[in-house]
Amino acid sequence: xxxxxxxxxxxxxxxxxxxxxxxxxxxxxxxxxxxxxxxxxxxxxxxxxxxxxxxxxxxxxxxxxxxxxxxxxxxxxxxxxxxxxxxxxxxxxxxxxxxxxxxxxxxxxxxxxxxxxxxxxxxxxxxxxxxxxxxxxxxxxxxxxxxxxxxxxxxxxxxxxxxxxxxxxxxxxxxxxxxxxxxxxxxxxxxxxxxxxxxxxxxxxxxxxxxxxxxxxxxxxxxxxxxxxxxxxxxxxxxxxxxxxxxxxxxxxxxxxxxxxxxxxxxxxxxxxxxxxxxxxxxxxxxxxxxxxxxxxxxxxxxxxxxxxxxxxxxxxxxxxxxxxxxxxxxxxxxxxxxxxxxxxxxxxxxxxxxxxxxxxxxxxxxxxxxxxxxxxxxxxxxxxxxxxxxxxxxxxxxxxxxxxxxxxxxxxxxxxxxxxxxxxxxxxxxxxxxxxxxxxxxxxxxxxxxxxxxxxxxxxxxxxxxxxxxxxxxxxxxxxxxxxxxxxxxxxxx
Amino acid sequence: xxxxxxxxxxxxxxxxxxxxxxxxxxxxxxxxxxxxxxxxxxxxxxxxxxxxxxxxxxxxxxxxxxxxxxxxxxxxxxxxxxxxxxxxxxxxxxxxxxxxxxxxxxxxxxxxxxxxxxxxxxxxxxxxxxxxxxxxxxxxxxxxxxxxxxxxxxxxxxxxxxx
Ligand SMILES: Cc1cc2nc3c(=O)[nH]c(=O)nc-3n(C[C@H](O)[C@H](O)[C@H](O)COP(=O)(O)O)c2cc1C
Ligand code: FES
Numbered sequence: 001x002x003x004x005x006x007x008x009x010x011x012x013x014x015x016x017x018x019x020x021x022x023x024x025x026x027x028x029x030x031x032x033x034x035x036x037x038x039x040x041x042x043x044x045x046x047x048x049x050x051x052x053x054x055x056x057x058x059x060x061x062x063x064x065x066x067x068x069x070x071x072x073x074x075x076x077x078x079x080x081x082x083x084x085x086x087x088x089x090x091x092x093x094x095x096x097x098x099x100x101x102x103x104x105x106x107x108x109x110x111x112x113x114x115x116x117x118x119x120x121x122x123x124x125x126x127x128x129x130x131x132x133x134x135x136x137x138x139x140x141x142x143x144x145x146x147x148x149x150x151x152x153x154x155x156x157x158x159x160x161x162x163x164x165x166x167x168x169x170x171x172x173x174x175x176x177x178x179x180x181x182x183x184x185x186x187x188x189x190x191x192x193x194x195x196x197x198x199x200x201x202x203x204x205x206x207x208x209x210x211x212x213x214x215x216x217x218x219x220x221x222x223x224x225x226x227x228x229x230x231x232x233x234x235x236x237x238x239x240x241x242x243x244x245x246x247x248x249x250x251x252x253x254x255x256x257x258x259x260x261x262x263x264x265x266x267x268x269x270x271x272x273x274x275x276x277x278x279x280x281x282x283x284x285x286x287x288x289x290x291x292x293x294x295x296x297x298x299x300x301x302x303x304x305x306x307x308x309x310x311x312x313x314x315x316x317x318x319x320x321x322x323x324x325x326x327x328x329x330x331x332x333x334x335x336x337x338x339x340x341x342x343x344x345x346x347x348x349x350x351x352x353x354x355x356x357x358x359x360x361x362x363x364x365x366x367x368x369x370x371x372x373x374x375x376x377x378x379x380x381x382x383x384x385x386x387x388x389x390x391x392x393x394x395x396x397x398x399x400x401x402x403x404x405x406x407x408x409x410x411x412x413x414x415x416x417x418x419x420x421x422x423x424x425x426x427x428x429x430x431x432x433x434x435x436x437x438x439x440x441x442x443x444x445x446x447x448x449x450x451x452x453x454x455x456x457x458x459x460x461x462x463x464x465x466x467x468x469x470x471x472x473x474x475x476x477x478x479x480x481x482x483x484x485x486x487x488x489x490x491x492x493x494x495x
Numbered sequence: 496x497x498x499x500x501x502x503x504x505x506x507x508x509x510x511x512x513x514x515x516x517x518x519x520x521x522x523x524x525x526x527x528x529x530x531x532x533x534x535x536x537x538x539x540x541x542x543x544x545x546x547x548x549x550x551x552x553x554x555x556x557x558x559x560x561x562x563x564x565x566x567x568x569x570x571x572x573x574x575x576x577x578x579x580x581x582x583x584x585x586x587x588x589x590x591x592x593x594x595x596x597x598x599x600x601x602x603x604x605x606x607x608x609x610x611x612x613x614x615x616x617x618x619x620x621x622x623x624x625x626x627x628x629x630x631x632x633x634x635x636x637x638x639x640x641x642x643x644x645x646x647x648x649x650x651x652x653x654x655x656x657x658x
Binding site: 015213268 | 520557578619627634
């Protein structure tokens, strides 16, 4: 009897959810053949096991080792195409997730992989930049800068050596889409970097991966080796090569100039711009630094055209966004949707409501430098312009939901302490302000707050605004300030 | 630094010696040293600087800048509780307390300190399974305080049987 093929995700989080236990327990079972795929991102259902049926894949959720007979018998599965969490998404960048084996180059190619690069190779570098301009793609790392503008500068800067660097520092707590991409569809990232290299005339690439992601770094190294062996880097006599470099635990190294300093082996401090890396970056050469997901979005754009990408999303935010839902919700996971849904829509449709017994207090978007939204402000559309209008940033798409067990003062102290720890030390307002801010909040935590301290605190926030790169030290939202005002004299600051 | 460390350090540094025209890479070298020795002994700074052709101040500057570079050996097991925001929202502070309570029955117990190093981290990219605890290389998700004793046992035993 041929063994039943079962699909199980090998993603780090899937393994932590119990996929590794299943793989261990079922290792010697001759009735099955385990295929290790990427994750669909519906982590609340994991570990999830899938098998083929005449009507497409079926899945079993939150599987335990002794569920195997049931799965082999085909009893009690759910059609993957009918899982609402997945059904309501628009998967382009994450289209392969849960389906393919991440390191199988032939599978990537059979699902349209390297078509984008082929299209790029048939275009002149100028024409590639035009496709990007038409696509409206903006960087996914946080600053949301139009990709084509950076590329045009790098392309037009004369130099015998140029570089492409993928920013895989993914420092914002609450984000994990870059990790998933590197572990789950590494060839897509490689293809994206090669498209960029072709457009600007770069022959060398680096992937700067944070220390906390060893599995992602390994997957990328494997994939690069495979691409090299398959002569993919030699395409049309245009040599390219790619190397994985790891960081060592500095949040600031996610900032592009600090990242390049770190790549050269120095302390990762932020440098003044200009010059921009596109003019003078790694070793003083023109360099494109872009987020992992920015690169991973490129293959589809080149394969399907700039107009296709521009048809998705909203006026100023074209395409889809990978949101990562975490915190106190029932259904945490990765969600790819076109820009434009409101924060409330996303939480209602995908978050599945609050964890049992929890009541929503605030929603954080955009990492530690992002913003907090109270329940009353959740109707904001998820797009760059609406967020900018509200003085907020979308950042890397991390959404963390807090319940009323979280004290806003504790949270503010957490952000201040984080800033104090992570400040690169270059600019005084950030270096000193964050320490003073933390001290003030600690006093408030101890019930020793007063209005004067709150005013100080706000001044520190404003003081850092025009100076340091940590210009959002203020942690933005209006609700915050109201909170502090009422807390200053609060006898029970744990509220 | 022990003699064992000394010869290991010399070996690693030989592999990291920059071949012109490549310029010396301090961070990469320190990461290589840490991966071979488990930490970067400060007594090795001068030797590292000499091999790379940089000043010892430059090496010390990089070493002190990056929080994942360690100058002290860790205990036999490194336990890291995530204090990132998704984990924080899911009560990682309680998990951390449970770990500390479980491992530190008497404060200053030197044998415990040799066995376990407990630290916090700021995000493991496992936020959909918060709260997260990393025990050595092993990532655990959806950890509750009451899971802590059995998780620690299981991982410590697992390491023992594996090697
Ligand atoms: C403090 C700080 C941390 C940052 N961390 C990251 C990061 O972890 N990942 C990232 O892609 N961009 C990060 N950025 C943004 C980068 O500086 C840069 O804008 C980005 O890598 C450009 O890529 P993109 O155009 O694809 O967005 C950070 C910026 C700052 C100021
Ligand atoms: S916040 Fe803890 S794993 Fe991301």
